[in-house]
Amino acid sequence: xxxxMNEEAFIKTEETGKVTFYSRSKQRLWTKGEESGNFLTxxxxxxxxxxxxxxxxxxxxxxxxHTGADTCWSEKNHSDDFLSxxxxxIELRRKSSDETSxxxxxxxxxxxxxxxxxxxxxxxxxxxxxxxxxxxFLGESADLxxxxxxxxxxxxxxxxxxxxxxxxxxxx
Numbered sequence: 001x002x003x004x005m006n007e008e009a010f011i012k013t014e015e016t017g018k019v020t021f022y023s024r025s026k027q028r029l030w031t032k033g034e035e036s037g038n039f040l041t042x043x044x045x046x047x048x049x050x051x052x053x054x055x056x057x058x059x060x061x062x063x064x065x066h067t068g069a070d071t072c073w074s075e076k077n078h079s080d081d082f083l084s085x086x087x088x089x090i091e092l093r094r095k096s097s098d099e100t101s102x103x104x105x106x107x108x109x110x111x112x113x114x115x116x117x118x119x120x121x122x123x124x125x126x127x128x129x130x131x132x133x134x135x136x137f138l139g140e141s142a143d144l145x146x147x148x149x150x151x152x153x154x155x156x157x158x159x160x161x162x163x164x165x166x167x168x169x170x171x172x
Contacts, residue, residue: 111155
C-alpha cells in the first residue's frame, strides 16, 4: 500500500514495530490495522537515494487494502510463504480478545490440551494414510500441520526454529 508518514508517524512506527501513517483525512496518526486487526509488522525500512522516500517492507496480518484485497495493486501476499502467514495469524488470534476464536480457546486450555490435539491429529493422519482417500488424508494432514504450529507457538518457538534444526542436520 502507499501511505503518508510524517516524522511523528515514523517515530511511532519505529517504537511499535507496526506501520503507522499520518492520515490526512482523519488529521491524526493512524496505525494500519488498528480497527481491522490487519496490522503491518515492520521487517525492514529503506531510504531512497534522494532521502525523501521510505520503502517499508512489512509482514501483513491479513488483507492490506481497505477493499479486502491482499494489496492495493491486486497482488497476492504470502504466495510462497503461506506457513509464515498462518503462523502470524495463529499468534494474532492467540492474543485476540475474541472469545469465539478456536485458536484463543485452545491456548486458554493450556499446553497439555494443545499437545493432546496434535497427538489426535497425528493418529488421524496415520489412519487416513492406510486408506486410499487422498482428500481425507490431505485434510487430516492440514489439521495436523495447523495444530503443530499452534503447539510451536505455545512453546514460544517458530517454524523457522524447526527449519533451522533441519538445515543444521542436513549440512552434517
